[in-house]
Amino acid sequence: MPPGSRLQFVETMLDRYKAVTMNALLALIPDKEPRRHLYELVPLYPQRSGKGLRPALCIATCGAFGGLTDRVIRSAVAIELFHNAFLVHDDLEDGSEYRRGQPTLHAVHGLPIAVNVGDAMNVLSIRPVMENLETLGPQLTWRVFSEIEHMAHQAVEGQAMELGWVRDNACDLTEEHYLRMTLKKTCWYTCIQPCRIGSLVATAGAIDPDRFNRFGYYMGAAFQIQDDILNLIGDARRYGKEVGGDIREGKRTLMLIHALNHCGPREKERMRRFLAKPRRRRSTDEVNWVYRVMRKYGSIDFARSCAHQLAGAALREFVVAYGDQPDSEHKRFIESLVLYMIERDL
Amino acid sequence: MPPGSRLQFVETMLDRYKAVTMNALLALIPDKEPRRHLYELVPLYPQRSGKGLRPALCIATCGAFGGLTDRVIRSAVAIELFHNAFLVHDDLEDGSEYRRGQPTLHAVHGLPIAVNVGDAMNVLSIRPVMENLETLGPQLTWRVFSEIEHMAHQAVEGQAMELGWVRDNACDLTEEHYLRMTLKKTCWYTCIQPCRIGSLVATAGAIDPDRFNRFGYYMGAAFQIQDDILNLIGDARRYGKEVGGDIREGKRTLMLIHALNHCGPREKERMRRFLAKPRRRRSTDEVNWVYRVMRKYGSIDFARSCAHQLAGAALREFVVAYGDQPDSEHKRFIESLVLYMIERDL
Numbered sequence: 001m002p003p004g005s006r007l008q009f010v011e012t013m014l015d016r017y018k019a020v021t022m023n024a025l026l027a028l029i030p031d032k033e034p035r036r037h038l039y040e041l042v043p044l045y046p047q048r049s050g051k052g053l054r055p056a057l058c059i060a061t062c063g064a065f066g067g068l069t070d071r072v073i074r075s076a077v078a079i080e081l082f083h084n085a086f087l088v089h090d091d092l093e094d095g096s097e098y099r100r101g102q103p104t105l106h107a108v109h110g111l112p113i114a115v116n117v118g119d120a121m122n123v124l125s126i127r128p129v130m131e132n133l134e135t136l137g138p139q140l141t142w143r144v145f146s147e148i149e150h151m152a153h154q155a156v157e158g159q160a161m162e163l164g165w166v167r168d169n170a171c172d173l174t175e176e177h178y179l180r181m182t183l184k185k186t187c188w189y190t191c192i193q194p195c196r197i198g199s200l201v202a203t204a205g206a207i208d209p210d211r212f213n214r215f216g217y218y219m220g221a222a223f224q225i226q227d228d229i230l231n232l233i234g235d236a237r238r239y240g241k242e243v244g245g246d247i248r249e250g251k252r253t254l255m256l257i258h259a260l261n262h263c264g265p266r267e268k269e270r271m272r273r274f275l276a277k278p279r280r281r282r283s284t285d286e287v288n289w290v291y292r293v294m295r296k297y298g299s300i301d302f303a304r305s306c307a308h309q310l311a312g313a314a315l316r317e318f319v320v321a322y323g324d325q326p327d328s329e330h331k332r333f334i335e336s337l338v339l340y341m342i343e344r345d346l
Numbered sequence: 347m348p349p350g351s352r353l354q355f356v357e358t359m360l361d362r363y364k365a366v367t368m369n370a371l372l373a374l375i376p377d378k379e380p381r382r383h384l385y386e387l388v389p390l391y392p393q394r395s396g397k398g399l400r401p402a403l404c405i406a407t408c409g410a411f412g413g414l415t416d417r418v419i420r421s422a423v424a425i426e427l428f429h430n431a432f433l434v435h436d437d438l439e440d441g442s443e444y445r446r447g448q449p450t451l452h453a454v455h456g457l458p459i460a461v462n463v464g465d466a467m468n469v470l471s472i473r474p475v476m477e478n479l480e481t482l483g484p485q486l487t488w489r490v491f492s493e494i495e496h497m498a499h500q501a502v503e504g505q506a507m508e509l510g511w512v513r514d515n516a517c518d519l520t521e522e523h524y525l526r527m528t529l530k531k532t533c534w535y536t537c538i539q540p541c542r543i544g545s546l547v548a549t550a551g552a553i554d555p556d557r558f559n560r561f562g563y564y565m566g567a568a569f570q571i572q573d574d575i576l577n578l579i580g581d582a583r584r585y586g587k588e589v590g591g592d593i594r595e596g597k598r599t600l601m602l603i604h605a606l607n608h609c610g611p612r613e614k615e616r617m618r619r620f621l622a623k624p625r626r627r628r629s630t631d632e633v634n635w636v637y638r639v640m641r642k643y644g645s646i647d648f649a650r651s652c653a654h655q656l657a658g659a660a661l662r663e664f665v666v667a668y669g670d671q672p673d674s675e676h677k678r679f680i681e682s683l684v685l686y687m688i689e690r691d692l
Contacts, residue, residue: 092457112509113510133488163462
């Protein structure tokens with residue numbers, strides 16, 4: 001498929017998966033007090049123009065293995081709620097100002113309320129998993145629960161690694177550190193677990209879901225690296241976050257790690273001092289200087305090349321994970337999604 | 347029982363319940379990376395000198411209804427972990443500086459890491475509830491899960507109410523508002539649900555747990571009001587938080603609400619302006635002035651009298667909730683706990 005039609009196909013399918021997910025998600029939010037400081041804020045992030053990648057992968061994998069959307073929708077919604085709770089807390093942990101083109105929740109409603117809204121989204125994600133009991137029966141419901149519990153563990157561990165690096169001003173990280181953190185923080189809940197859960201639901205637990213681990217890892221890492229590249233070079237209006245925001249946050253992206261490992265000792269020392277400052281004292285001039293160092297040492301091209309290699313590896317693993325399933329729109333969507341991850345510009 | 351020996355009996359029993367809870371809780375924390383920014387921080391709050399009230403009530407109620415501690419310990423641990431996660435987030439939402447005599451987690455490790463540690467504690471609380479499956483079987487395990495889910499809902503709703511009042515600078519609240527918020531924020535997870543879960547586990551789901559709702563509500567409200575009184579007049583070293591911290595935070599305690607409703611219009615306007623300031627701009631002189639207004643209008647005596655009435659009501663409800671059970675140490679502990687709630691000075 002040529003890149004243009006692939007993009008269109010993927011986005012059409014994403015819209016379709018998102019519509020069914022949002023329907024079910026919004027129905028979960030209690031229509032009661034406290035509204036203004038809680039339940040009216042819960043749908044704000046999900047309703048913004050996010051791609052809905054995680055529920056899409058979950059529903060599509062279920063479909064590719066012959067399962068009905070109706071059997072997996074509650075699990076997909078739980079994943080999407082968990083993801084949005086994670087974003088709310090991630091934004092305030094990073095001090096981010098924009099998310100999906102609008103001010104972050106804490107920027108508008110204050111930190112205390114944002115922390116609590118994130119907590120509430122996590123609480124709300126429990127109910128749909130419990131409601132699986134009626135359609136999936138006890139054994140499969142427990143299985144899905146375990147998957148979601150594992151996913152949440154990985155995410156907080158990955159987050160702790162990344163926050164710890166900022167806290168300690170770690171300047172001697174390697175690609176391996178980055179990939180291990182990304183596996184935990186991004187890949188498990190963005191790709192691996194959605195595929196595992198979709199296939200478990202479709203096959204009533206008969207599949208070994210480990211077959212998705214490599215596929216989800218490669219695709220998730222490609223996705224995260226592309227996301228970090230877009231933060232550096234993207235169009236702010238399309239991308240929806242402040243461009244260069246990651247540099248200002250001191251986020252240990254693959255580009256930053258590469259630049260730190262390849263620049264001269266004086267540049268490294270200057271980077272280290274820049275990263276040691278509190279975020280609010282990092283000037284735009286300094287952010288631009290770090291960006292120029294990354295350009296100078298080819299860090300962005302290096303990251304782009306890593307993302308391509310990872311996407312290539314994901315395409316090979318796609319055959320292992322999905323090759324034995326008959327052709328379907330769902331299966332084609334997942335295959336197309338791999339290259340979409342690195343071709344997208346938002 | 348005279349107050350002195352009651353105090354001693356309650357504290358001996360609390361220590362005993364806490365020892366068994368902490369044992370099980372610490373065993374749950376993964377012995378792996380990331381340690382320094384995650385798993386070493388998880389036990390910090392539970393290990394501080396908290397009373398362990400919630401697991402104690404849960405284990406004691408189970409015992410009073412003839413159940414073994416071993417059957418309920420995992421649920422008790424989940425409640426205690428949830429509580430401590432709530433404290434970590436509550437402290438940063440309120441900007442609190444001390445908790446149980448030591449600096450709050452975010453004061454030492456920074457806000458980002460504290461948010462994530464709270465999230466991790468919530469994630470860790472899922473596992474013991476799932477492990478109930480082996481000992482309690484699927485039906486009862488689901489029942490306990492539903493109870494915990496309900497408890498978490500109530501807590502985030504109560505928290506949203508309280509944070510919303512601070513955010514909106516609400517100055518026209520009534521006792522009813524306060525009690526409704528306390529029911530949600532404190533009573534459900536501190537008293538009602540621990541009793542419900544303890545009795546459900548003991549009777550293998552045969553009991554109607556609604557019998558504990560009034561008892562837990564009255565006792566929980568008495569506990570919360572006493573806690574707020576101690577924050578005003580307690581000995582900081584014994585109490586473990588900064589005395590007067592609630593006034594500085596603008597927390598809508600029963601005393602503040604009473605004072606706002608009984609002071610003169612000029613005092614009320616001055617209070618309103620004080621409460622409209624950001625926390626860091628509220629001076630110690632102003633905090634002391636608010637305290638004097640509370641004294642002047644008898645707000646602290648009023649609150650103390652409310653706490654006593656609530657404790658009296660809880661003692662009457664104790665008969666409804668526990669009266670049909672034979673005498674036991676567990677039962678005596680719970681009865682003694684009611685007055686301990688308002689007699690304690692830490």
